[in-house]
Amino acid sequence: MKACILFAQPGEQSFHHEILHRVERALNQADISYTVRDLYKMNFQPVLSAADMKGVEQGRVSADIEEEQQLVTDADLLVMVYPVWWWSQPAVLKGWIDRVFTHGFAFRYEAHGPVGLLTEKRAIVFTTTHESEEEIRARGFDDLITKQIADGILSFVGCEDVVHRNFAAVSSASDQQRNQMLDEVETIVSRAVQPVTV
Ligand SMILES: Cc1cc2nc3c(=O)[nH]c(=O)nc-3n(C[C@H](O)[C@H](O)[C@H](O)COP(=O)(O)O)c2cc1C
Numbered sequence: 001m002k003a004c005i006l007f008a009q010p011g012e013q014s015f016h017h018e019i020l021h022r023v024e025r026a027l028n029q030a031d032i033s034y035t036v037r038d039l040y041k042m043n044f045q046p047v048l049s050a051a052d053m054k055g056v057e058q059g060r061v062s063a064d065i066e067e068e069q070q071l072v073t074d075a076d077l078l079v080m081v082y083p084v085w086w087w088s089q090p091a092v093l094k095g096w097i098d099r100v101f102t103h104g105f106a107f108r109y110e111a112h113g114p115v116g117l118l119t120e121k122r123a124i125v126f127t128t129t130h131e132s133e134e135e136i137r138a139r140g141f142d143d144l145i146t147k148q149i150a151d152g153i154l155s156f157v158g159c160e161d162v163v164h165r166n167f168a169a170v171s172s173a174s175d176q177q178r179n180q181m182l183d184e185v186e187t188i189v190s191r192a193v194q195p196v197t198v
Contacts, residue, residue, distance in 0.1 A: 001193060003027055003034035004075035008082040008093035010040045015170055015178060019081050019126050022182045026189035034079075035071055039092045046095020056102045068100045077193065078123040078159065080149070084166070087144055097153060106157040116158025123159040124192055125149050126185060132169035163188060 005023060009016035020036070027034045037044075045064065055061055061069065072078065082093050089097070101107070107116050127145060129136065136142055150162040165188060167173075167181045 001032050001076045002074055003032055003077040003079055003193075004071045005034055005036045005079045005081065006093060006096065007036055007038045008040065008080075008090045008096075015128060015167075016081055016083060018178075018182055019128075019185050022185040023079055023081065023126070023189050026186045027193065030190065030193045032077075032193055035075075037068070037071070037096075039096055044092055044096055046092045046099065048095065048098040052099055056104065059104060061099075061102060061105070065099050065102070068096065069102075069105055072100065072106075072118065072121075076121055078121060078154070079189070080123070080125045080127075082127055084127050084129045084145055087141060088148060101153070101157050114156065116156055119158040119160070121159050122192060123150075123154045123162045124188060125154070125162070125164040126188075127164070127166045128170040129166055129168050130171045132172075136168060161192070163192065 005020065007016070007020050024034070024036070039046075052062065052065070080089075080093070082089055085091075088094060101118075103109075106118055107114050109115070127149075129145070131139075133142075136144075145166055146164045150164045154162045165184065170178070170181070173181070
């Protein structure tokens with residue numbers, strides 16, 4: 001099994017870096033090889049250009065996207081780690097999705113509708129929000145983050161068993177609460193990669 005981790009948090013030190021560290025620890029413990037795509041560090045170019053669109057129509061992609069698509073193809077598990085910004089991904093990750101999950105690579109349209117092409121892959125998404133679960137619920141946004149990334153994107157492109165875990169109110173969480181969240185990260189990843197026993 002191989003994993004590809006998409007990490008979208010600027011800077012060097014943050015709670016997201018700790019989440020990433022725990023994801024890596026769980027993968028190391030399970031002896032699973034992985035690649036980290038630290039999109040800010042890579043200075044990933046997230047804007048889907050007219051040239052990109054023309055290329056997709058003609059069945060080709062630029063070299064930077066070819067590299068990302070190869071990593072996705074090789075991965076059995078995709079892991080995303082990002083803060084929720086405007087109830088969505090930071091632009092660098094949203095742009096990675098725009099440019100990498102292209103028509104013909106990640107999905108195609110058939111007579112009965114869209115078909116995901118990234119099958120036999122699992123996905124885990126860890127997000128954080130400033131708002132608490134109660135605040136999110138009061139605004140009627142409870143399912144919004146999950147629907148957008150898990151249903152609207154990852155299941156759409158064919159991923160199976162998509163798990164999304166949002167850690168709410170991280171800004172005001174105590175050290176103890178943050179440690180519990182980090183333990184949960186490790187548990188979720190370890191569970192997802194443990195061999196299926198029959
Ligand atoms: C551009 C931007 C947009 C944001 N949008 C949201 C949002 O829609 N909902 C929310 O709960 N928090 C939002 N936040 C807060 C981040 O989710 C929060 O900073 C992140 O979860 C990490 O928390 P921390 O910075 O306190 O460690 C936003 C932050 C930024 C910078």
